[in-house]
Amino acid sequence: MKPVASRVKAIQPSPTVRLGTLAKELQAKGERVENLSIGEPDFPTPAHIIEAAKRALDDVPMTKYVSSLGLRELREAIAEKSQRENGIPATADNVLVAPTKHCLFLAIMALVEPGDEVLMPDPGWVSYDPMTRLAGGRPVPVPAADEAGFLMTPDAIEEAITPRTKAVLVNSPSNPAGVVFSEDVFRGIADACRDHDLFLISDEIYEKIIYEGRHISPASLDGMFDRTITVHGFSKTYAMTGWRVGWLAAEKSLLKEIVKVQEQTITCVPGFVQRAARAALTGPTAPVEKMVAEFRARRDIASEELSRVPQLQAFRPGGAFYFFPRYDGGTPAHEVSERLLKEGHVAVTPGSAFGQLGEGHLRISYAASRETIRRGIRNIGAVLGKRSAR
Ligand SMILES: Cc1ncc(COP(=O)(O)O)c(C=O)c1O
Known part of the structure; x- marks a missing residue:
């Protein structure tokens, strides 16, 4: 064989x-x-989310294929949340719905050429490295351990940049250390991305599980929306790990490329799951x-x-x-x-x-x-x- x-x-x-x-x-x-x-x-x-899914199961189109980008009503709710809570200037046309892990994979597949380098925190979430390899890219660990307060500092990022660097992956609040990046750190990371013309992939799945500090979305910083893919999801905030739903927000021409990968892989997130996700975003907090x-x-x-x-x-x-x-x-x-x-x-x-x-x-x-x-x-x-x- x-x-x-x-x-x-x-x-x-x-x-x-x-x-x-x-x-x-x-x-x-x-x-x-x-x-x-x-x-x-x-x-x-939460019960109101489950109820929304049950109701949607009786609504025939919600058990059929739906748009690869996601239901318009959900993308609008996500855009509204992104603007209001995160200062991200996204409209529904900047949003794609997919499981969070798949959003990261879509972003990497859409950006990374064979041999391209992707900077990522070390220690960092377990799937960033293999996803980059699957796309033919080279994961470049950036030291983010005890001495650095588990932060990926702008200086450490600058040091790791080469002519092959394509993107930087950040995750705040972070897995595994639970560190929350400050606005200053994000400003430094944003400067590095602008100076070296890099994409930023920002994994914000733990946004709501925060005890100290303030969550910053780097796509809200000056000039960063066009080069940042913000990845988020419902798994952690709403205890919805098994529902397999999240989203990414990106500049429109970039999103147009990313959605092709979605169309050729999972097609869409089930409509009834998206209805539940909308209930999560718009329902009681x-x-x-x-x-x-x-x-x-x-x-x-x-x-x-x-x-x-x-x-x-x-x-x-x-x-x-x-x-x-x-x-x-x-x-x-x-x-x-x-x-x-x-x-x-x-x-x-x-x-x-x-x-x-x-x-x-x-x-x-x-x-x-x-x-x-x-x-x-x-x-x-x-x-x-x-x-x-x-
Ligand atoms: C940092 C981080 N990003 C992304 C994910 C993937 O989330 P999901 O299971 O919703 O795809 C996880 C899951 O543990 C995570 O810890």
Whole structure:
């Protein structure tokens, strides 16, 4: 048999999914596992959103193919939100609806030529690198670890730029560190993009899950709308991970190219899902506020628990729902994570999944109950304490 394409061979299975699966297997055997590896809100989708989807299922066109760009009514709601909340000068004609992950893939596919370099944070979200490789591009990690306060600084970006650089990928609030980029940092990044004629892909999926600082959309900064693809989604804000819906906003001529990739791949997001997404954007905000308040309380619980584990040095996140502590010693993070699962019955994600500079860290998700957070971090402390006492 002939081999599969080398670009696929070069991609590793998603490590975040692997550990989550391992934890679920242990749970299925009846073992109690404190699962702190999950990247999705542990809340149900708010009822008014589910109701909107149910109603749409009885509306025949909503179960047929719909426009590849997305329903006009949803794109209008997204444009209105982008203008009002984010200062992004988008109209419905700048918006395309797709699952968030697919939005990132569409943006990369539309921009990246074989050999083009894409700057991305290290540590950064697990899919930026493989998506760039699938498009034939070269991922260029930009140091964004402890010393940099987990920020991709404008200076570090400047240093990484070469004549082959095509785009910069930013993510604030960030996964895995939960850092919120300031306006100053974004202004510096915007300057670098303008000076070197680069595109900016801004992944803003954690916008609403923010405790300190103010969310900045770089597309709102002077002259940046034309070169920025803003990517956003419903998964985290509205506990809608399984609905597979998000959006991107881009300058019109760019959007015209991007939509071709959508047309030739997934065609469209189901109409009834888009109706639900519209209900999410235009409906009551109380469920989101309640969820974020709970995440804030959990962050504080996790922070307190982590402060009692001397082997971990944790940065206090201003957004998203993750801690990304560094641990002592040189043991690879995947070994530490496996040991924690086997000896402490606690699932975390090895920091190395997020890039070379993520090595020596663990990603601890607090999208879990207060009880799970407390027990999980105590179990981590017990396993790490046992090791360092030897
Ligand atoms: C930073 C970041 N971007 C994008 C995504 C993809 O979101 P979705 O599952 O809605 O496609 C995730 C999901 O975990 C994420 O953490």
